[in-house]
Amino acid sequence: MMASTKIGYFIFSYVAIGFPDIIILLGCLQGIVVSAVLFFHPKGIYATRLLSVLTLIFALACLNLYLLETDSGNHSLFIQVAWSVIPLLFVMPVGPLILFYIKALNDPDFRLTRKHLKHFYPLVIDLVPSFVMMMYWLSYAAVISKLDEASAGNFVYLWNKYADIPRWISTTGYTIMAMQLVRDRGAQIGYKSWARQFVYVFIAFEIIWLGHLIPYLIPGVSDWLLGVLGWYPVYIPMVFMVYWLGVNGLLTRQVVARSTSVKIDNTVVANVIEKLESAMVNDQLYLNPTLNVSELARHINQSSKVVSAVINQQLGKSYNEFVNQYRIEEVKKRLLSNTDSHLTISGIALECGFNSQATFQRVLKQMTGQAPTEFLSAKSR
Structure with missing residues (x-):
């Protein structure tokens, strides 16, 4: 204890440290x-x-x-x-x-x-x-x-x-x-x-x-x-x-953007889910790489709060998970149909709404458990 005290005294006196220092x-x-x-x-x-x-x-x-x-x-x-x-x-x-x-x-x-x-x-x-x-x-x-x-x-x-x-x-x-x-x-x-x-x-x-x-x-x-x-x-x-x-x-640990609990009438929930599916399947809004909740909500004539609550609480997904599942399915469909054979898998992913190759690779791995090369190999068998 004495030794450490002397060392500490030596250091502080040697460099003349003030309280702000x-x-x-x-x-x-x-x-x-x-x-x-x-x-x-x-x-x-x-x-x-x-x-x-x-x-x-x-x-x-x-x-x-x-x-x-x-x-x-x-x-x-x-x-x-x-x-x-x-x-x-x-x-x-x-x-x-x-x-x-x-x-x-x-x-x-x-x-x-x-x-x-x-x-x-x-x-x-x-x-x-x-x-x-x-x-x-x-x-x-x-x-x-x-x-x-x-x-x-x-x-x-x-x-x-x-x-x-x-x-x-x-x-x-x-x-x-x-x-x-x-x-x-x-x-x-x-x-x-x-x-x-x-x-x-x-x-x-x-x-x-x-x-x-x-x-x-x-x-x-x-x-x-x-x-x-x-x-x-x-x-x-x-x-x-x-x-x-x-x-x-x-x-700030693992964050998934989820709305706070919002009580929504079951009829409204069913209507919003139906419109969301139509916006994705029929209107293919997911092809827009800059699509966000507010744009999606305006498209189906609902508030962002209600749309977020339905996706989070009723569908059990984050907004990104909800949209990216349609993008992944679109990538799969185009790969299987060979209509975009002139494009690489990354090129197809960009056309399907992903804003970068890195995002596509990460989402594909999360949803299928496969990297792009593994996915292509499995497809060709």
Whole structure:
């Protein structure tokens, strides 16, 4: 016990940690642990994995600030090089991750694919400082330094300062899009109250960030702001967000979009089921890859709430399961008839209403227990 006390005293006195720095450090450690738990949670859904990445980004940002405020990154040349070269601050992916997390709650079949990569291209803005410092250290090691440390450090400082403008705009823009999705009455979001809180908390955080960012960008005010308050007004709320995200993320388990119990007259139920079957079998609405509950409800002249309740409670399925069963049957029918022999099975799936090859493969596996290649092999026998 004495040994651990002495070690703890040595660490805290060596780096001269203040109380806010302790909070930031605990937020970092907590975020890393929570991120790992969320990512590997056996009952987690895809959405929780996106949330784990978001939490890890916040944890690394807290670590970056801790190293900066306590000057811990300059205690040895090795730590100094590692800290300046290994990127810890990733802000540009935050906005897309917020939006895609809400989309994953809305659609259990949602997955990030190549078409989503363009949303993460601006990540290069976050990587520029590390690249500049890497060039500096390489030239330093080769003793051909054309870029002195002061110039490199000043460039990184100014880059990060003004890069906060597109960072804030990106994060806020994507959060607004996520809020619009949450407010969409046709959206089938699991834990909708949590999704609404999630978006509103990020809006509040972005307002706090903006309140700090504006004076930070004003010459003459910036140095005073950082000297008096530092980045604590932004990062202390972030620490509490890490804890809040972790707790709620762990509570968000396997989500299937189901309506709350709604009492509907048996006659209405029978009528809605009949119209739903007609919309699928006769009108083939499932061929529309963007079909949602609100569009389906308008087609049969019913409210989204009633349609969701009938599908969930009477048919015992989620909206996606209900529509995808018709799409799978259509794929089977076209494969057996050989009318689309010029198309691949993925091409046929896209024509049958699936919005991506990955979604089709996953749904086919869930409903038939077979991958596309296995299904084709069984068909050819």
